[in-house]
Amino acid sequence: MLIKKLAQTILKLAKWDVVINVNIPLPNKCVISIAPHTSNWDFILCQLAIKSVGIKSGFLMKETWFFWPLGNLFRAMGGIAVPRKKGGRLTTSIIEAAQKNDKFVIAVTPEGTRSYNEHWRKGFLHIAYGANLPIYLAYLDFKNKVVALDREFVYTGDIEEDIKAVKTYYKDIPAKYPEKFGTGL
8 A cells, every 4th residue: 555655646746647438347367568668767657657556567567677686676576577688488487377377467679679669579469368357458648747557448459450550549649768769650
């Protein structure tokens, strides 16, 4: 309760609002897609927003941030290190963890980087497909200082169509650094 109140106070002092669509029945298990991701502030704001509404969520972060002492802190917060090389078992291990646990919420930035990138990662879709989890779309609107959990994304199972639909949803959201945000649409 103390962490929730502290997060709410920090967001209020920073003049940020957290908006959750009342039509979203957030389940015990889901994937939350968050974009745009163009700054380290995105992580801080998302963590504060999640804590301010009492949601416990894991998150993915590149492995280079998991050095001592930050690595211990990030793991305690629910962080999962993403290896730089592709082809590992990360997606499979996340799916297995989701299937084993009664509660499993993971927040993912599909861009996979704070730099300009039109080729978004599809791991969050693979996780949702593999563990049969709903996907919720959240965004950071730096222009209006809003973090919002906006809607459920009903996926089709066609990865190319689904990633295109997700990009379409996010394409007009104001990023902190607009020049670093790209969907390719």
